[in-house]
Amino acid sequence: MSKSRLQDELKKREPFVCPLQEAILNILRTSDQYDIRLARLFREYELTPSQYNVLRILRGEGKPLPCLEIADRLVHAVPAITGLLDRLEKGGLITRQRCTEDRRVVHVDLTPAARTLLARLDRPLEATHRRLIGHLNHQELKQLSNLLEKARERLD
Numbered sequence: 001m002s003k004s005r006l007q008d009e010l011k012k013r014e015p016f017v018c019p020l021q022e023a024i025l026n027i028l029r030t031s032d033q034y035d036i037r038l039a040r041l042f043r044e045y046e047l048t049p050s051q052y053n054v055l056r057i058l059r060g061e062g063k064p065l066p067c068l069e070i071a072d073r074l075v076h077a078v079p080a081i082t083g084l085l086d087r088l089e090k091g092g093l094i095t096r097q098r099c100t101e102d103r104r105v106v107h108v109d110l111t112p113a114a115r116t117l118l119a120r121l122d123r124p125l126e127a128t129h130r131r132l133i134g135h136l137n138h139q140e141l142k143q144l145s146n147l148l149e150k151a152r153e154r155l156d
Contacts, residue, residue, distance in 0.1 A: 027151070034132055041128050045121055050078050051088055052121070055114050064097070064109035093117065 006026050007015065016022035035049065042052050057073045058065060071081040078084055085108060088094040093114035099105035110118075136144065 027148075037128060037132060041124060042121075044124075045117060046091070047117075047121075050074065050076060050084055051093075054084060054088060054108075055093060055110065055118055058094070058108065058110045059115070059118055064107035066099075066105050066107055067096075070108060088114075 004016070004022065006012075006022060006029060009029065010025070016025070039049050042049055045052075047055075053074050053076065054070055057070055067081055067085060070085075071078070074081075085094060085096065089096060093111055095109050095111060097107050097109070099107060133141070
């Protein structure tokens with residue numbers, strides 16, 4: 001049996017114990033490689049991936065959101081949403097306003113500077129996505145998404 005590409009990348013002498021192990025390691029390896037490339041891009045714009053994620057959520061919603069709603073929508077869970085929002089606010093990218101009806105709720109909104117930054121980042125991010133996965137056709141992309149969603153089913 002020939003070596004898999006992952007086996008070569010990891011310099012693993014013996015074959016994987018089973019396809020289950022190889023699949024999990026492939027997911028982790030791919031995620032790590034994509035994370036590195038995306039983090040490099042965001043760093044050029046003085047953002048972390050988590051900060052970009054918050055800004056993307058707010059832009060997509062089109063209106064202020066409560067802090068906990070933003071935390072629930074993040075792609076990568078963060079242990080302290082407050083610290084993440086503190087850094088974005090200090091950078092002039094978000095504003096926070098305490099809800100008048102329920103003082104425990106804080107709404108977060110984008111600043112004009114954040115909207116400008118996101119607009120500047122749109123094309124480079126799309127180009128990065130194309131470099132990472134643009135070689136797959138539409139059907140393969142849908143199949144990949146479906147398989148990854150199916151793989152996460154048992155986590156819910």
